[in-house]
Amino acid sequence: MEFEIIKKTPLYNALSEQGKRIYLPQGVFHWSGRAKKEAEIMGTLGSAFGFEEDFIEGGAPEWVPLYLEDIKNYTKFNVNEIVPYSKISGLEDLRKSWIKWLLKKSIYKIDSEQEKLNKLENFITTPVVTAGVTNGIFLCCSLLLNPGDFIISPNKRWGNYDNIVEKLIGAKIKSFDFFSDKKFNVNGMKNAIYEISKVQEKIIIILGFPNNPTGYIPNQEELEEIIDALKEAQKTISKPIIILVDDAYEPYVYSKEVINRSIFYELHELEEDIIPIKLDGITKELLLYGGRIGFITFGLKPHWVKNSQELTTLKAEIDNKLSGMLRTTISNANHFYQSLILKLFDDIGMDGVIEKREKVIHLLKERYEKINAEFRKIKNENISVDSNAGGFFIFVNLNNISANHFADHLLKKYKVGVIPIEKQHDNINGIRIAYCSIDVRKIPEFVSRIDQALRDF
């Protein structure tokens, strides 16, 4: 693979040394692919196969992967759905289904917005399957960041970003205050972009709503401000801006006042070289934390290619780079949970999945409303709850009280557990409350104890 087309896009120069280096060599796959088509007898397949009757008592005269009989006791899937490797980039049917799922999540209307739907469908890569959302974030950060490079992120972010970027890769996070006047700090983001553009030829941002830990989601007006700021910055600096869109909590939106889909879609519509990469997965979206299945989908820009052939080649080139990353880090993602999602989509349909999930979202929404209502009752200048409209958490800022100290006191005296986050250099001091795992009936007592603890200070 020559990577001819990707080299003409701003993506290529944004790649790290590793990202430039990596690819999936075709050797073994070329020959085993040819053998499948041309051979009468194949000696290429590196998994053990045999006739079931030759190793299972009462087995069929069927050519299947050799397996241990007892594994059949634990699942209703057949052997082919759980034993063999999936392809490196994932089961093909699942990848196609996930495109449909992405289109559905865009909430574009088939009748009135067909053009936007078509553009979306044509100008994204076929999602590759990763070992969960973390794995997707890790792979994309590795593709894009050299040691020492900067990625921009608001200060209130998932702690594992810091682990991945700084501890693992040795790159740096350019942080800015998440909020300004209770809204997303658009100027902070813009200034961070300008600052990094002085030292770096590419701008990499990681961002996603609902945000972890605050639960913040922009409303339409705020979204437009964010988009305008990105457009203005991109125009000013004339460098590509790549945005890793962390959509882990995508469907958990509880308020009608905020946008009800990922910012990926808005960013994808932009003609500028503001390039979104969508990172989502079944972890929270389909409530399968232990499933470890995520997806990476690149948003592409029509002006990068001259014709549909170049577009096809570009997609294949990106796919090859991602496959190279997958092959060298995990080989491929597990088969069972891929089969499970496919079956779910087949058996009850995507609409069925959404409908069933509504019960869960409803439950979480009740808690969201209750916990916000309870906190509103507390009149205490020492705390402020960050704007929130979705996700699994709220974040309560503490003034004049060390968050660690407070959490310790709260736990010891009032038997209430929260996660304190105290990062003075990053202007954060507060507690994260995971209401996703608090029964709604306990929330008043939960907040009341926090109120009492606050009064001890």
Add this chain to the structure above:
Amino acid sequence: MEFEIIKKTPLYNALSEQGKRIYLPQGVFHWSGRAKKEAEIMGTLGSAFGFEEDFIEGGAPEWVPLYLEDIKNYTKFNVNEIVPYSKISGLEDLRKSWIKWLLKKSIYKIDSEQEKLNKLENFITTPVVTAGVTNGIFLCCSLLLNPGDFIISPNKRWGNYDNIVEKLIGAKIKSFDFFSDKKFNVNGMKNAIYEISKVQEKIIIILGFPNNPTGYIPNQEELEEIIDALKEAQKTISKPIIILVDDAYEPYVYSKEVINRSIFYELHELEEDIIPIKLDGITKELLLYGGRIGFITFGLKPHWVKNSQELTTLKAEIDNKLSGMLRTTISNANHFYQSLILKLFDDIGMDGVIEKREKVIHLLKERYEKINAEFRKIKNENISVDSNAGGFFIFVNLNNISANHFADHLLKKYKVGVIPIEKQHDNINGIRIAYCSIDVRKIPEFVSRIDQALRDF
């Protein structure tokens, strides 16, 4: 974590910059751990939970992870066995089981070799669960190799080593000819060690039997030569030698003339700083390719620690580094296949698993014997089959014929598929035959067609 003890061992200086940098911060885990013990109401758990009756019609008044009802249709496991995250380093019960499995695989006798068994059990880390054997190799290579560093490997090796080491990490493989006079090329390995010791303070080797692609396993005498060579080299260079033992094909030994366990055990017994790291997994061992569950187990040396407290601390430090690697790359391994192995071990016992697998090994052994017998019939100076005694493949060297050219001809004219490996700079030209997926009844015809194709040249 201060990493006080590991810093006193030769392991620490062998770590890459990344390996030195990485760790798992305790923040969130510290607070959620405390909350579990001390709290009456917890707001720490980042997965959504609720009473089943609140979101499933006819559900129980039980506190469970919120899940989509229909996933229950596909497995007999309960929700807690497939929905939640496993711990970062794997399910604790599975990790403990895998220690027992390792002890069993050592084939030390409980009565006569109890001392060796005890030493083995005490001086290994608790295996951490990875997303498959590839993931284990990737994580260990990342822990140990900086870009530009050398790892030593025989020339006949799994092609993905090259992808991981060179394309991904940007390190280099110091290659040596696998065979010398049909035996493992001990001198080649020794010379490679001496050469690298001139430019590097640590020696890293990756090695494993049965080997992919040759199927070679040393006999007792050859094993001793390998061990003696390593001891001599280590003494001469006075630098630690770390050996990544790739045990992907561990149980597939078909000949009584060769050693019947991993070289990990022999290396572990050495008092010198010849440090084995065992990389194994369910992929081939339990015939679950799509399971993506592997294990990393460090062999430790008694002379590194003064007492059992230091030993415990050392294990915790290594565990923390590995957990940091896992957290930042995959978060944790999938839950279903971890549950599946645990259940298998519980329900039919480890001996039951081994017994059931015997049927599979028997089937493969028949093929191994047949394919070797058929090749022995061919009298042709242009080919030689590498010594082999196990695994999934044999490797047939070709003289005076390009392997790629031959494979193409074989496929086109005789409809037989094989994988050619042609690396002139590394002294390899031959074909890999995966007899693991050829029915024994087809093997005579398979080899006969190769024989005919050879005569065309």
